[in-house]
Amino acid sequence: MNKLGFGFLRLPQVGDKSIDWPLLEAMVDEFLAGGGTYFDTAYTYLDGMSEAALKRAVVERHPRASFQIADKLPGWKVKRQEDCQRYFSEQLERCGVDSFDVYLLHWLNQTNYAIAERFDEFGFLNRLKAEGRIGKTGFSYHGDAVTLEKILLAHPDVDVVQLQINYLDWDDPAMEAHKCYDIAARFGKEIVVMEPVKGGTLADPPQEAVQLLRQAAPKESMASWAIRFAQSLEQVSIVLSGMNTMEQMRDNMRDMVPLSRSEYALLEQASAIIAKSTAIPCTGCRYCVKECPKGIAIPDYFRIYNGYSRFPAEGWKMEPVYASIAQTNGRASDCIHCHACERNCPQQISITQWLAKVAKALE
Ligand code: SF4
Ligand code: SF4
Missing domain, CATH: 3.20.20.100 (NADP-dependent oxidoreductase domain)
Incomplete structure (x- = not known):
């Protein structure tokens, strides 16, 4: 079969x-x-x-x-x-x-x-x-x-x-x-x-x-x-x-x-x-990023944060990865809470709340 x-x-x-x-x-x-x-x-x-x-x-x-x-x-x-x-x-x-x-x-x-x-x-x-x-x-x-x-x-x-x-x-x-x-x-x-x-x-x-x-x-x-x-x-x-x-x-x-x-x-x-x-059940579909006025790399940050929360002792390895993506995209802390991303997320993730945690952990 x-x-x-x-x-x-x-x-x-x-x-x-x-x-x-x-x-x-x-x-x-x-x-x-x-x-x-x-x-x-x-x-x-x-x-x-x-x-x-x-x-x-x-x-x-x-x-x-x-x-x-x-x-x-x-x-x-x-x-x-x-x-x-x-x-x-x-x-x-x-x-x-x-x-x-x-x-x-x-x-x-x-x-x-x-x-x-x-x-x-x-x-x-x-x-x-x-x-x-x-x-x-x-x-x-x-x-x-x-x-x-x-x-x-x-x-x-x-x-x-x-x-x-x-x-x-x-x-x-x-x-x-x-x-x-x-x-x-x-x-x-x-x-x-x-x-x-x-x-x-x-x-x-x-x-x-x-x-x-x-x-x-x-x-x-x-x-x-x-x-x-x-x-x-x-x-x-x-x-x-x-x-x-x-x-x-x-x-x-x-x-x-x-x-x-x-x-x-x-x-x-x-x-x-x-x-x-798994802290954030993100599938990486990227439906959320298209309408983000700040160009925040939401799924990339969520992937990094999931790795960080699985191995917190290795957080120091995740910070430079985050920083390099943030050089060419909006940062998690740039979010203006317009919620356009959340309307497009098939997984119903509270994206703005998680971005606040990402910013706290990785910026
Ligand atoms: S709520 Fe934040 S992450 Fe979502 S679309 Fe608006 S600015 Fe972008
Ligand atoms: S739409 Fe939701 S599941 Fe898809 S990448 Fe964005 S946060 Fe992840």
Whole structure:
């Protein structure tokens, strides 16, 4: 069994942070040769470069029938109904195709769902489907369980719901991953999983969790536990992974045996250890930085702060790393509490409060 989908949110990079094309193309070729078919992108990923990368690495190099593309309408950016068609046409052009296999409303939550209703974005998707321009319809979701149920009751005809599911968020009351899964499953939807490794957090958990999982399976990578957790859920059809190296991809593509009851129990223990030692549950998605008027490098500071809080005795090593990033970005203490970042954070992190702690610890 393997349900891996190739996520184009994070791509392999070379030194100057440009895309490592030879590696990306080799990964795409091996992914397709190994039986993978599903590629996931969005209008806003990598500031538009994700769709262009998909065109160059996949569409221009492989027969269209050999892969599926899932793309997403940035519905929250829509200001008038015609914008939907404008975005859709631009996306087809960027990807170099004339149809998408799956087309989702991107990033629904309570606020963005209201915008979707105001501009009849579900109706727009249904019209595209009727015209044969897209295959399946749906939405990616970053909100609470109650709103998810409300959306599915209002739009029972969608095919796919994309959810953030991983073993750390599963029973976290702030994320409601388990509840959202149950609701989508009850409505009979195909579930696509995003962030199964929680932005890399579960690939590099604290030593105590590593030891626990290594004892049970010495050869398994930490990431493979996370991927298997998501792949073991029955209603899940695709588990997306943003992969930076060939080794990661090969590890993710191995046959995934569903977790046993005792392995679930181990992951519960690992989850408790990780939750205790990860101060800020940031996935590094960078949705928060775009509207920050001070150009504060929020996820970079949170990554440093998480390392600092895990090993406080080594704080002196983190300070210069922080200082060098702050040379070309706003500092944590530059925050003016406008809260634009918090409105965009899918993890509901109290960014301003954490930035105050970052400033205190590292400036
Ligand atoms: S609250 Fe602070 S960090 Fe967030 S967008 Fe405003 S200035 Fe930037
Ligand atoms: S703070 Fe939130 S929005 Fe910003 S990178 Fe982290 S998870 Fe993403």
